[in-house]
Amino acid sequence: MEVTTYPLHSISLEEAKALQFKIIDVITRHFDGREVLSLGDLGVVPGLNKPTTTKKVEEVIAEVFGAERAQLVWGSGTGALRWALMSTVKPGDAILVHEAPIYPTTQASVESMSLRSIRADYNDPASIAAVIAAHKDEIKGVLVQHTRQKIDDRYDLETVITQIKSLLPDVPVVTDDNYAALKVKKIGCQAGADLASFSCFKTLGPEGVGVVIGKKKYVDRVEKCQYSGGSQIQGYQAMAVLRGLIYAPVALAVQSEVNEELVVRLNAGEVPGVKRAFLANAQSKVLLVEFDTDCAAQVLKVTPSLGAASHPVGCESIYEFAPMIYRVSGTFRAQDPTLEHRMIRINPLRSGADTVIRILREALAQVGKED
Numbered sequence: 129m130e131v132t133t134y135p136l137h138s139i140s141l142e143e144a145k146a147l148q149f150k151i152i153d154v155i156t157r158h159f160d161g162r163e164v165l166s167l168g169d170l171g172v173v174p175g176l177n178k179p180t181t182t183k184k185v186e187e188v189i190a191e192v193f194g195a196e197r198a199q200l201v202w203g204s205g206t207g208a209l210r211w212a213l214m215s216t217v218k219p220g221d222a223i224l225v226h227e228a229p230i231y232p233t234t235q236a237s238v239e240s241m242s243l244r245s246i247r248a249d250y251n252d253p254a255s256i257a258a259v260i261a262a263h264k265d266e267i268k269g270v271l272v273q274h275t276r277q278k279i280d281d282r283y284d285l286e287t288v289i290t291q292i293k294s295l296l297p298d299v300p301v302v303t304d305d306n307y308a309a310l311k312v313k314k315i316g317c318q319a320g321a322d323l324a325s326f327s328c329f330k331t332l333g334p335e336g337v338g339v340v341i342g343k344k345k346y347v348d349r350v351e352k353c354q355y356s357g358g359s360q361i362q363g364y365q366a367m368a369v370l371r372g373l374i375y376a377p378v379a380l381a382v383q384s385e386v387n388e389e390l391v392v393r394l395n396a397g398e399v400p401g402v403k404r405a406f407l408a409n410a411q412s413k414v415l416l417v418e419f420d421t422d423c424a425a426q427v428l429k430v431t432p433s434l435g436a437a438s439h440p441v442g443c444e445s446i447y448e449f450a451p452m453i454y455r456v457s458g459t460f461r462a463q464d465p466t467l468e469h470r471m472i473r474i475n476p477l478r479s480g481a482d483t484v485i486r487i488l489r490e491a492l493a494q495v496g497k498e499d
Contacts, residue, residue: 133408133416134282136275138311144381147310151374154191158184168363177355181363185370189339192373193324195317197347199340200361200369201354204442205306205327206233208338212323213237215340215349216300217269224259224270224292226250228277229462234304243269250283253291260295270301274308274316275409279464286319293320300346306330307412307443310376311384317342329442330412332379333372334365372446379478380444386476390415390484398485401492403470412443415474416456417488422469423495428455430491437477449478451487 139147155164168181176183182200190198201211217223219241227247230238238245246267248259260267270292274285289301302323303316309326316324323342329335340350354360361369387407394405394417403418419427432438437452452475456467476484 132280133406134276134280135407135409135413136308136312138384138413139313139377139381141378141381141385143313144377147377148374151188151192151377154188155370155374158188158191166363166367168365168367170362170364172357172360178360179363179366182361182366185366188370189373190341193315193318193341195324195341196344197341199347199350199354200328200366201338201340201350202336202359202361204329204336204338205304205325206237206338208325208327208340209234209302209304209306210237210240211338211350211353212302212325212340212346213241213243213269213271214353215346216302216323217241217243220244221268222246222263222266224248224263224267224296226271226273226277226281226283227255228281229458231273231277231304232458234271234273250288251281253287256288256291257295260292264296267296267299270296270299271304272301272316272321273304274312275304275306275412279408279467281409285316286314289316289320307409310373311380311413315341322346327442328369328372329446330444331369331372331376332444332446334368335442335445337361337365337369339369383444383476383478384413386479386481386484387413387415389481390474390476393481393485394488399489399492401496402488408473412475415476415484416471417474418471419492423492424455424469424472426495427472427488427491428453430494431487434487434490435483436487444475444477448475451476451479451484453487 169179173180186198201207222244225245227249246263249255300322303321305315305324305326309315310331323346325340328337391405394402403420405417408416431453437450441447456471456473461468
């Protein structure tokens with residue numbers, strides 16, 4: 129199978145710097161100079177039912193993304209998306225989804241609510257129109273995953289949302305913005321969706337915390353379900369979210385530049401044994417490397433000893449800095465199981481292109497000696 133990919137367009141380093149400066153400016157409008165140097169408060173503050181710091185961080189996030197409201201929740205991106213679905217549709221409802229393998233944790237949420245999936249090809253406007261026309265009275269919600277579910281997905285998030293909203297103006301649209309937030313110009317709520325959701329762990333924040341962001345009436349429903357003290361994101365955790373939000377745009381833009389450099393160098397033949405390299409969102413924006421032979425499994429056995437991370441923690445979490453060299457994603461393997469034998473994915477994370485090139489070259493040399 130000849131593979132063609134359509135990765136999301138990443139913001140430039142200059143745009144990332146501007147976003148960082150915007151975030152800081154917004155923070156200074158919500159926090160005073162002493163508060164930014166604190167770890168934040170704890171507990172269910174009377175009148176707020178959450179820490180004051182958490183409330184302020186949520187206000188910052190909402191303003192940065194131009195949304196009515198934001199709510200920090202437990203469960204990372206999976207939890208955020210689950211709460212977004214729970215606030216917009218009821219158990220047993222039918223939701224419109226892309227005609228592709230659904231991300232496993234998302235599928236668990238769909239099954240837990242007994243939601244019925246009505247599928248349309250988001251790559252094809254005619255398919256969207258035809259499916260909505262046939263099921264207009266059934267569809268009670270819409271789910272759009274921002275990053276790619278299939279290796280050849282090419283749809284534009286805002287274009288899809290705009291078309292769906294024109295045909296189903298009163299039906300809430302939820303987006304899964306994991307692996308896209310702070311990398312691209314717009315997340316779902318900025319592109320016309322009712323709610324967006326993403327993991328703070330993937331924006332250099334603490335593990336376990338997610339964000340639901342968008343229209344107030346839906347976010348209010350999420351907050352109502354977070355009444356207990358144990359459900360609250362504490363002040364120090366919210367401050368960790370904020371610090372990640374500050375540093376992620378530039379770090380992720382540099383990562384994108386390294387990926388672009390690697391594509392050029394690998395396709396120029398710098399590493400013998402590499403057939404070709406290309407970028408894809410799988411789920412994070414990564415480098416896919418196809419070998420001349422079915423040696424992917426042998427390469428993956430060798431690369432950890434050469435310094436590459438052997439598996440993800442959060443796929444761009446604060447704990448990950450060495451380049452991650454790993455198998456292709458599960459949704460891509462579901463579409464074409466043969467990819468697993470000849471292809472790997474590489475996320476350079478905080479490393480430079482030279483490090484990735486060295487590890488690949490040494491790994492292929494070792495595999496060649498074994499053969």
